[in-house]
Amino acid sequence: MSKRVGLEASHAAAEAARMADVDVIAAYPITPQTHIPERLAEMVANGELEAAYIAVESEHSALSACLGSAAVGARTFTATAGQGLELMHEVVYVASSMRYPIVMTVCNRALSAPLSVWGDHSDAMAVRDTGWIQVFCQNNQEAFDMTLWAFRVGEDSRVLLPVMVHFDGFSLSHVTEPVILPEQGEVDRFLPKFHYPFALNPDKPMTHGAFGPPDIYSEAKVAQEIALRKSKKVILQGWQEFGDIFGRYYDPVEAYRTEGAKLLLLTMGSFSETAKAAVDAKKDKGESVGLINLRLWRPFPFKELRQVVKGAETLIVFDRCISFGGPGGPVSSEIRSALYNEKKRPMAVSFVGGLGGRDMSVKDFGYIIDRGREVAEEGSSELFETVGIRGKVTGIRG
């Protein structure tokens, strides 16, 4: 029988990695790291998990060690956050380009300066274009579910891509919530043994990571791009199978009370639950509002997004990251770009908030809905609006 236990998202993700029976964990343990590798180290030390735990000297080395581990066909896991992901950056590209199905959880944190390890999405947005499959979790249950699912999808022979599972630093990573843990038998039914078809083996030598001169690099990159886009089919299939076994079904774009709504708010991560409460309160007052929780970030779910916003007049996009000097937050840019060539599209309004651990309350999302509606009707001189900033913000102009 599955059991319902209280776990912080970090421990839930560690539990998922344990139940996935990972072979290798390579991680760097110092701040901004989370309890994920800490818990896994305990599990390995006390015999709960039979795996090689490689304690390295930096995040760059952590993911580099993972490359080697995946190259020999070992089920490979790592975790990082914030500045740690930045230090990994070079190798993040290598993992996807070499098609190694590493699973990495990222507890999203702000980037310095000023020095901060609190939550926002700046770290995730800096790795947006690295070619990994990426999902954002809303709560601790999703942190468990997506980590397990990530192995199933990334290791599929039709995919062979690394998967990044994002969940919010502190507000999920360090907060205890009820999580339903499945039985090992169910997990084994969902997740087959990893069989990497190109594992390095001295009996059959081959070259991984060869040089790519100009006459071949472009073709290699296009092949990688097509592979990431084609993974969507397996992503959806993986969520279907997950639901069939565990009873929880997931969509790339979660539509919450969007039916017939004139105004939609789009959020990612744990704030989606807060925003849902704001939408409920507005609905109770008779307002025509709904919420979109964007779960699948890469490959971007164009079809599902266009479908859900079809009837809306206004779409408010909330970002936990600034794209300095750009048109809005990175999510907002993506959403606007995805809808730009649609004949009928909602008016888009961009908001930025919740930076570096600043909380966003139900009231704050209520304000975003009210102010967003106003901007859609009357326009604004600013490219994006901010929420919760002391002092009137002006000067965000094109």
Place this chain on the structure above:
Amino acid sequence: MAKKKLKTGSDLTWKDMEVGNIVKEAGSASARKTGDWRTERPILDKEKCTKCALCWLYCPDAAIKPTEEGYYEADLDYCKGCGICADICPVEAITMTEEEEQ
């Protein structure tokens, strides 16, 4: 090893790319001419050469090959022009010359 005629890079479409651009056949570098970016080439002075084979031993790319006469000369299809052979030669029989002068 039997050498198969490989397609050159410009024959390959994106669909021909292996997953992760893996090279599945070991030793495939010998089937491609890899010395085309050399800027200097080693020139052997046979008058000085003692056939000691140190250049052959030290060449990091196995590009130096024995000739029928017992000398050792660089195979320019693979030689990268690193100059290690010239440096190691105890009788200074090898000189590195600018490619452009050839």
